[in-house]
Amino acid sequence: MTSDSFSTVRAATVLLVDDVPENLDLLIDTLRGAGHEIRVAESGERALKQLPLVKPELILLDVMLPGLSGFETCRRIKADAQWRDVPVIFVTALSDVAEKVRGFEAGGVDYLTKPFHPQEVLARVTAHLQLAALRRELARKNAELQEEITLRLEAERQLHQSLDRAVLVATREGQIVFHSRPASQLLARFFPDTAPERLPGPLLAWVNRGGSRPPEVLPELRARLFAEPGTAESFVLLLEDLTWQPKLERLLALGLTPREAEVLYWFVEGKGAPEIAVIVGVSHNTIRKHAQSVLEKLGVENRTAAVRIALEHLGRAS
Template identity: 50%
Template sequence: MKPTPSTVLVVDDTPANLGVVLELLGSTGMRVLVAESGTRALELLVKQPVDLVLLDVMMPGLDGFATCAEIRKHTAWADIPIIFMTAVDDPAQKVRALETGAVDYINKPVHPPEVLARVRTHLDLRAARRDLKQQNERLEAEIAVRLDAEEQLAQSLDRALLVADDSGRLVFHTRRAANLLHKHLPQHKPGRLPPEFASAERYVSKVGALLLHRFTEKSDEKLTVLYLVEEHAPAGPAELVQLGLTPRQSEVLYWIAQGKTNAEIAIILGTSPRTIDKHVEQLLERLGVENRLAAAAKANDILRLVRD
């Protein structure tokens, strides 16, 4: 595919100047828009995406300084390079142009090779800044996902694990285990293995039953690992791992299937919306589907089978 040509907005009320610049930029394949006043330039910017502005200083009505100041008030136009064109060889005026928000200036009468060189330089710089910004955003998103994955490694989506020392102190627990403790023993003492779990293989509470699978580590510091399994538990995120997803992606997909938005999922899972956006992007790619609706359909097929 051919690259999209750059769009340059030329703002000048002098036809002779316009003709030279239009012919020069047009001959290089650039797309050129023309405005004969500052007001018209602002109207065009609202309607058309622009990559660079060549702006005359001396114009009736809104002069170049006022036009530049108005452009810089808009966040959407903040990164558009503005090059002033001025017939006044006054250092103070050039300083004012830069302070107003311009990136460069060209003396009139314009010298075509100089105009072309400066325009190309600032277009290249803008493209490089955009590429760098996109790379930084991708890197930030990847880092957020990796940090989130590391946290989830300790929190283990589909395993409710408790590790207690010989005195009954909990030295480790997954989030799933903590949730089950709060559900079945809401009054249990935080940081301690519930006495009810001391030797039982099954614990029945008011809201259901837990199976307790016990593993003991024989070492200098005796540790007991309890794997909690809720009897007749409703279908949940763990069942979606079979779709080839990571535990965290399965958790995100589960809430998508429940009709939650990315912002809501971020709140539920205690992470940032950007991290959830990245997880959604990755799980859609892994599932080979184009949108959330198709992903939710796949998830519901699995969850329905488990429930049935």
């Protein structure tokens, strides 16, 4: 690596941990000459105390220190999650392989052997600063990817939920680009003369009325617009069939609460508890509690018996 390569590396804060002035002078001159900001600690204890103040991006740590050894200092640095990823390069006059292994086991990433050579110091420091920067960038991208995955899973969950409702997406010109099965069923029932891929005229006119539009498109059909359509934009509609409201009122006569009557109505329609939870927008456990309350109020032991009673009040054959 050339000296020009060193000059292009982003300046970093480097903590030097050494008690030998001659070593410090050479390291300081070499690293400051490359644009790095230098902080000094003369013992392992002082280095540990300085970490929160200095916030180093790389540490040069002498093995032989007064008091706490370099190996133990490194172990304590790595034991703190805040500094675990800061690269530590050991500085030593020893060339013994066993000592170097101890350093790697303590958490060091490299060694500088005395006497120092400025070019080697810069090469090793630069390499590990670049590796640390790459690890941070990889961690950032992984976090972004995880966030994207989470958002996609949530979008899929929302889409899955919406498929149990009458949802459609259409352009301002009335072209339907997506519709759930319940939406297509409602359109076919209320607007049988309109092509399946076109938004019915009354519904398109309702959309184009703007903010003054009433919630009911027809006496028995309510719509909700999620965003005002702009030029060449699509919009989302949620349709609601109001014909079931009178049926709900009949079920209230059984002494049920509105929510319990709604749960019983959907049982009559063949929906299970998970589906009902999605439709009414509450948890599965909440639906189970309502269902249990329905059984208790009707004096029956199972859903089949409850549905039979509901059908009698709705005037339908079992």
